[in-house]
Amino acid sequence: MKTKIKTTFALVVASLSLPVLAQTSDPLPSWNDGQVKQQIIRFVNQVTDSSSPNYVAPADRIATFDNDGTLWSEKPMYFQILFALDQIKAQAKQHPEWSKKEPYSLVLSGQLDKLALDDVLTMVKETHTGMSSDEFTETVKVWIATAKHPVTGLPYTDMVFQPMLELLDYLDENQFKNFIVSGGGNAFMRAWASDVYGIPSERIVGTRLSTEFVNEDGKYQVKRTAGIEVVDDKAEKPQQIYQHIGKRPIASFGNSDGDLQMLQWTTSGDGARLALYVHHTDAQREWKYDRESEVGRLDKGLDEAKQKGWLVVDMAKDWNQVYPAK
Amino acid sequence: MKTKIKTTFALVVASLSLPVLAQTSDPLPSWNDGQVKQQIIRFVNQVTDSSSPNYVAPADRIATFDNDGTLWSEKPMYFQILFALDQIKAQAKQHPEWSKKEPYSLVLSGQLDKLALDDVLTMVKETHTGMSSDEFTETVKVWIATAKHPVTGLPYTDMVFQPMLELLDYLDENQFKNFIVSGGGNAFMRAWASDVYGIPSERIVGTRLSTEFVNEDGKYQVKRTAGIEVVDDKAEKPQQIYQHIGKRPIASFGNSDGDLQMLQWTTSGDGARLALYVHHTDAQREWKYDRESEVGRLDKGLDEAKQKGWLVVDMAKDWNQVYPAK
Known part of the structure; x- marks a missing residue:
């Protein structure tokens, strides 16, 4: 019924x-x-x-x-991971040792296909933590306003x-x-x-x-x-x-x-x-x-x-x- | 300035x-x-x-x-604890063993001053968990619509x-x-x-x-x-x-x-x-x-x-x- x-x-x-x-x-x-x-x-x-x-x-x-x-x-991968990799590149000048240290060196030389999942997690933590809540928000705001997608070239x-x-x-x-x-x-x-x-x-x-x-x-x-x-x-x-x-x-x-x-x-x-x-x-x-x-x-x-x-x-x-x- | x-x-x-x-x-x-x-x-x-x-x-x-x-x-104590104690009393019929088992017996005989913090936690867990989210919400709704405060006699x-x-x-x-x-x-x-x-x-x-x-x-x-x-x-x-x-x-x-x-x-x-x-x-x-x-x-x-x-x-x-x- x-x-x-x-x-x-x-x-x-x-x-x-x-x-x-x-x-x-x-x-x-x-x-x-x-x-x-x-x-x-x-x-x-x-x-x-x-x-x-x-x-x-x-x-x-x-x-x-x-x-x-x-x-x-x-x-090709979650945009938040692309954010993390962009931040690694942006911070490389303050870390000259990264050019010879994996997994950072892989990111800096564009060999993303060699990154393991653990490497990605390491870099997410590196770029997402250790700062105040306000500082992190500001960093993401600057990135989203300026970054371009690696394949389409479009803003995210x-x-x-x-x-x-x-x-x-x-x-x-x-x-x-x-x-x-x-x-x-x-x-x-x-x-x-x-x-x-x-x-x-x-x-x-x-x-x-x-x-x-x-x-x-x-x-x-x-x-x-x-x-x-x-x-x-x-x-x-x-x-x-x-x-x-x-x-x-x-x-x-x-x-x-x-x-x-x-x-x-x-x-x-x-x-x-x-x-x-x-x-x-x-x-x-x-x-x-x-x-x-x-x-x-x-x-x-x-x-x-x-x-x-x-x-x-x-x-x-x-x-x-x-x-x-x- | x-x-x-x-x-x-x-x-x-x-x-x-x-x-x-x-x-x-x-x-x-x-x-x-x-x-x-x-x-x-x-x-x-x-x-x-x-x-x-x-x-x-x-x-x-x-x-x-x-x-x-x-x-x-x-x-005299957080109202959520009074809810838990009311539920213990309401469920006592299904648990005849509680009349002789502390801390339940203390609640059933009104000796709340003898309850230790751990006893209260035990009874909060007893009355707040083990059911679906929907069932718990329904139980609280029934209680809040009917229960009276032990000192003022007012609905909470x-x-x-x-x-x-x-x-x-x-x-x-x-x-x-x-x-x-x-x-x-x-x-x-x-x-x-x-x-x-x-x-x-x-x-x-x-x-x-x-x-x-x-x-x-x-x-x-x-x-x-x-x-x-x-x-x-x-x-x-x-x-x-x-x-x-x-x-x-x-x-x-x-x-x-x-x-x-x-x-x-x-x-x-x-x-x-x-x-x-x-x-x-x-x-x-x-x-x-x-x-x-x-x-x-x-x-x-x-x-x-x-x-x-x-x-x-x-x-x-x-x-x-x-x-x-x-």
Whole structure:
């Protein structure tokens, strides 16, 4: 009986939503018409319609977005690692010994393919810790304003996905609260993501490095230290959402197996739920990768999405624009 | 020179603010006129006046409030502990062995004075963990809607401080973002504090117990487990503010030595800053305690507040009402 009412309701909404769409401007112009776009709009219509059995009060319209590969690109490697390598190069003058000391020498001579994962971690710690919270934020702000991507030559903030910016706006206009829940560092993201995505600082959840509280000449500072408190990936994502937000999202957006548990938790709640994977299928305009990729691997998630009927964006087919127009 | 401009400006603001106040309704009617009230209003006027050298953009108007003893009472012991003890009593029927087993038997026979700190921790873990996130929230909601305080006989949510509710509203109307930063449990607070204080769930920062992500019959849950991840007190407060919000507050409100580091960090930033201690001086209408109290001790903080010119609310003198009128 319940199912029947829901089905009937969905049909009513589907038939009602067409004239509404025809009358108002398209909220998602960079999304081609098709199943994915229609289902996003149908979901939003349902949860915002106070006469719908799937209505959700604004305070509970929680939407969580992965960042790397979901809101911006992540190739040839996570942009935060490119930041770390750029900082190593910028600091090389103060460290003449680095030219002969691995792994620094590999970075300085451009032999990035020889870097092991541990080397990368060493350089992330070197460039992300040992300073005050304010100093680190300032360093990231300067980098993001000036650095260029090694392949496209674009500023990194020009490599965000235009369709996802539209989706963030669309949800925001429908009184959703958008959150970023990323494996990226919380402080790294906060230095630029609020401006670029319109998401307030406290709605950005990420990996946490450790800190200490210090008194420096009578001024109190939070200082960044080299420990790792939480790696906000895989099963940590739903747990960090619970710790940080205290609510189960009704909509989640990811692109890799690292987002799978977030989507599982989201879709295990009652009522209407939206789970969406961005599938990188566009070698021309962006990158094409999934099951075999070291960065942003989408393998188990792709299988589960198909099995459970989650939305999968075929980037080449579903998006008529990838990066924002100049 | 800079000081002179600031002083002149402050005088201008002070003289301007009087007619403004006279014309508009009092935003803090439960606060008696005096230094504390005047300085709160002067601070808010400064940081919201776009022509002021102390102007702060809305996104950076971060205000952090302790909860226990700052927004509501905390005697004879933290209300969250009273919740735990009430749960032990409620669950006693399912545990007949408790009537002869300490520390449970002490709770069941009302001998609370014989409880040691470790006993209390045992019972907090017993009543706060081992269930799903949703189940715990539901349990707290039922308790807060029905339980009565052992001394006043009032519902706990009637023991919030009316002047602080007005202050939260006043800041909110002036586009501040209010946060709770408490030693209390984040999930315990979120079950009721959003409704009572008008603070969204994600702006409530507290002590974190550990969790795990589990699949129960195909439904994914975040389950509460018995570890302690962070005790959000003392030097952890500024660090958790940094991890959670990513910004240094411009205004902080506390009542105990556990809030001292939060106030130190807040007042170490540039520009206008507001630090305020609620001093429990009112044995008639609430409780009177400070340097010697086990719960909510205010000792070092009181000295530092005097030395640095932070605001100290004399509850008996500065507040014409403590709890909301019926």
